Amino acid sequence: MTRLGTWVREGQIWGSIFRHGIPRDRRTRAMAILSNVFLHLHPVAIRKSGIRLSFTWCMGGLTFFLFLVEVVTGVLLMFYYRPTVEYAYFDIQGLRAHVTLGLLRELHRWGAHAMVITIWLHMLRVFLTGSYKPPREFNWSVGVILLVLTLLLSFTGYLLPWDQLAMWAITVGSNMARATPLVGSEGPGASFLQIGGVPLVHAGDDARFGLLGGTFVGPAALLRFYVLHCVFIPVVVTVLLAVHFWRIRKDGGISGPL
């Protein structure tokens, strides 16, 4: 076995992928981080106090991991799910009844709830350690946007099972948009926006209409939420995650006393 291992590690294929020896000394351990596109999100060396679990609670890392879980289970769920009023509910029912190892939806839903909790705890940790203070102000702002996007991801996904729970939760949530100042048909100021007595902002063109693609939570809303949930928001989150991680390193790594 050892000889087989040596043979693999000394071969051309292994050597072309990992351009360093087994990470046993300082140099190769540094190389392990530097020469790997994923691992080099990290610096090579890090403050000893910064990796203690009691300091970070590991909540940022877990939030990212849960995001990856959501991506993987989400892609698999997309194989079984059609975002139309005719099929959506019965696809979910079928997923529960017929698909082997039908834990996908459970993993996806509980992972999403867990992600909301871990991102809140991450924010709490960053606040309580004062890690938003200079030079990390901008990265805190990026983090707040990521928090909002996480909630929106969860919110848009909530509609997709198309059961009573989903539809009425989104109805309650999206009714708020009707009250947006100026651009909601029942928001303050909207009644001023009219030309010759014809209102410019009404139930057929206000903020809620834009969100739902209609005046009620119907087929257009389902499709809109599906596209936002599966394509648009995840792409934006991925880009911002890159900025967030890159800025951690650029702002001096994990925080600690100056």
Add this chain to the structure above:
Amino acid sequence: MPHLLAATSMIERVKEFINAVCQPHWFMILSVLGLVIFLRFYRTLTRPAVAGPLAALGLLAFLASCMDENFAKIVTKADNVPIVMMMFAISFVIWLAFRQAAINDENIEAGRPLTEAGADDKVLVWPDLVYIELIALVLCTAFLTVWAIVLRAPLEQPADPNIAPNPAKAPWYFLGLQEMLVYFDPWLAGVVFPGLIVVGLIAIPYIDKNPRGNGYYTFKERPFAISTFLAGFLVLWVLLIIFGTFLRGPNWNFFGPYEYWDLHRPAALLNVEPRDLFWIDIMGLGIPKNFLVRELPGILLIAGYFILGPWILRGLFFRKLYQQMGFARFSIMSFLLLVMLLMPIKMALRWTLNLHYIVGITEWFLNI
């Protein structure tokens, strides 16, 4: 078996008492009081010898409560389970953070180095951090898998726009906002306040000019920032979510944790408007026809609150902070703080006067 009956009625009385103190006003007052006591005595309260028994007591109370049918029904509802987990997780991390803050604060007072000190004391990411991440990832996967096996994701009847459930609730993480709807109109509770929460969070690093407490746990060096954040996050966000999830039933009525969700309990009446108080009770006149004149007392109250508020805050509490922050930062900070305080103020007015709106220009949907 008289003693058994006595014990049962004793338990019933305890439940009734808890139901009573969970009413909105007691719930909020006791929460704020709890936070104040915790922040005042965090050094004693976070000691393992004190925190341990307290945690055990809390857990015991929770488990004992689960024997109640109505309580068990609401906490084991599939989508509510994460909130129960969050309650325990937040209690734990708050203890963890303030325990370390207490140790650090004592170190600072004694002139000893911080627990996080040692900037040059570095370790290699491979293997020290990468392995921690690997273990965390494996544990998280295991936890999530067990959770997924034990608890099925909810799937109710197919969506039907003609049958509205009662109560119709937003997803749990927005229930704090839905609870705010009791006190404010949707344009505030659903649009302006969430917007200002996001703006306010982003603004934090730009208005907090306190250079201390950067990169380590402490409470003593930044009491105002931490108290304000925790009042917002714990009381006005997390506790409102818990309240909206567990204690709001049909017609968004209040139900104690051990109460049955009765569909036929009548909704609360709101009938006191400050315009009536001012024009009829104080001035002895009728209500003016013009709605701007009619709402003048309320408009003046709100305008005065936001214009005079910062000056009063500065004069009473924040002289030093004002010098540190400067005019622009202080104005933004005090505006955000006053918006945040509007919530408990409106709650208190509702509980004491049964007040509906401070400003009620229903003609423009402009109700505060």
